[in-house]
Amino acid sequence: MTTLSPYDNMSPVAQAAYRARSAAADIAPLPRAAKDDALLAIADALEVRTSDIIAANAEDVARAREAGTSESVVDRLTLNPERIRAIAADVRDVAALPDPVGEVVRGSTLPNGIDLRQVRVPLGVVGIIYEARPNVTVDAAALCLKSGNAVLLRGSSSAHASNEALVRVLRDAVGGSGLPADAVQLVPGENRDSVRELMRARGLVDVLIPRGGASLIRTVVEESTVPVIETGTGNCHVYVDAQTDLDMAVAILVNSKAQRPSVCNAAETLLVHKEVAGAFLPLALDALAEAGVTVHGDERVMEYAEGSKATVVAATPEDWETEYLSYDIAAAVVESLDAAVAHIRLWSSGHTEAIVTTSQAAARRFTQLVDSTTVTVNASTRFTDGGQFGFGAEIGISTQKLHARGPMGLPELTSTKYIVTGDGHVR
């Protein structure tokens, strides 16, 4: 007679989720030292088994090249000893961060003598759906483990061999340090059905975090019954106020747009107060031209195109909502600060907006009225980042209002529970 496992009638995805729940229950109460040991074991194992990982990664890279993938995407997919050392170093950095679990968020003694404590606890099972970069596999697992969660990883099929090799290393290290290996699992199945099943696993999976392009995120947000944390789409604006330091405004504009155009905190639209347009736009267009940026300008911006080194094309309404992620920027002249705010409210994805101003009143009004995860005053939009904010690590940048907003560090991977202690208290 064979014994039936309780999982025998379940789909592979449901089995993985049940195993993750069980692992999550085991690791939730663990003290920091046990979790840090597992993380340090992971970092060591990544270095020891570098050649296995690179061999698996070479398969993905060869497949990508055969499929005619662009070299920039191939580069993001590629692992080498140096990159693996860097990934291992990141894991050690996560181990060094404070443990959010157990933190007393609120505490008081109620009038009746009851002691009330609100304490941070892990979320439970975290699902991450992500695209090509295999380093996300390790980063996400490390952050989830550190915060006492089990993680279900669903990477892209283009990185499947790499992810399998990495997760094998992670699971061996986790298991070897005495924690349940099922705290780290790759979601089985390479097709869309397994993603769909993950999105419908309400009650088994506590939260889904999609990391990747806008279309991936939209799909997850619309189809998931599991609670989702929306991340990353950034149609960020730089507003240059009537009263401004022109050199500072140019420097912040160019940095926000061109320092790394492919990321979500890069600027995509420039708004210029009409009173400063004449002084600012000629400088700005030249500086953008020098940085290799094409400007998609409204009628009033187009007036400054002639006599400038810049490539300026006429903007269409679509430009106002486009996240270029390239050396392009939309640009418009606005009547007032309030008109800039109205433009941002209409078109922004709510990620990051910057004002460059010397006016305290303008800075105050802009930061009050703009409803985005981050508002910068006289600073580049590129600062919206967990590392820059001093969180030590980042699981993504939430652009939604519930649970977490802006860069998410370890505390954002936790929930809380209340502990009520009395000595026989009744109502």
Next chain:
Amino acid sequence: MTTLSPYDNMSPVAQAAYRARSAAADIAPLPRAAKDDALLAIADALEVRTSDIIAANAEDVARAREAGTSESVVDRLTLNPERIRAIAADVRDVAALPDPVGEVVRGSTLPNGIDLRQVRVPLGVVGIIYEARPNVTVDAAALCLKSGNAVLLRGSSSAHASNEALVRVLRDAVGGSGLPADAVQLVPGENRDSVRELMRARGLVDVLIPRGGASLIRTVVEESTVPVIETGTGNCHVYVDAQTDLDMAVAILVNSKAQRPSVCNAAETLLVHKEVAGAFLPLALDALAEAGVTVHGDERVMEYAEGSKATVVAATPEDWETEYLSYDIAAAVVESLDAAVAHIRLWSSGHTEAIVTTSQAAARRFTQLVDSTTVTVNASTRFTDGGQFGFGAEIGISTQKLHARGPMGLPELTSTKYIVTGDGHVR
């Protein structure tokens, strides 16, 4: 020539949501005094216009009686001058609470000199879907206004006339105090389609909070693309440990079950450690009998039924997952504290679980392992309540892990944003 309003081609629900967004943008930056003035105006207007409200309420009550509604439901629907005075007093209490908006949640100066501040901001547009009690209309509106949000109210059709009359009073008072009246709106349409539209208004409505029975909450959770805060279902457990004070255990059990059985923090299942079953169950069954409670016992509990005054019936597996909300309780004898935890993990809705113990080790283990919004030690489950916790008000009790968990007060009706201030900082 007539001017087309931008709302002319929209459904009535979408129009209401757009108006709410606009109102939300207006009230978000308002200082506390402006919001408190509106709340005090609401409280005064409720008292001045009591007879209008009661006249409308009488229609709902007459309709409910004609439809053969039970007297307890009719009682919950009924308004009278005394109850309206109490509702107005609650609004004044909300006005007296601190304003959560603007609170600096985190703040630091980064190594590069940037000042980073994480500040509480309103969520924006809050949708509340609720059942019969018309007092929720005023409570929810007051809490949303105080926290700088606009509110879309969708009450049950059985209270429609009362809700219309109340919202008329609320809007007049809000408008009269200089705030946009559209910050408080009843969702137009009495049929299911308008609820469905509200649930699909992602991007217009920031959060939906269903308040009511389990089936309402399940529908909203499953069908909504708007983020939802799940509230209220409470299959709460009282676990009596091997080492316990018998009298305290009986008092906490009876209070948890019978002080007010119809609410979500009432106990629904008793778990008794086998070592104390012989001493505890005879006392407990008699006390429950005296309180009018029927016990649905497992085999080992049934052994104590004879010779007891209690009504004890054999439990079926469904009893372990039932939220009775009545003078009924499921009861089982367990092998150990860990077996109690396993039972709770399997069947609980994750609302509130109590342990009654004299053992510090048992209290510590139970609070660590039980994953519910609230764990009580030697205190009734009935304490899980915003009022009891000292929050001054409560919009519901969240049983989910994202954003808010447990009783939700004003801070739980807010999000945050980061303000980054530099003096020309670039990366």
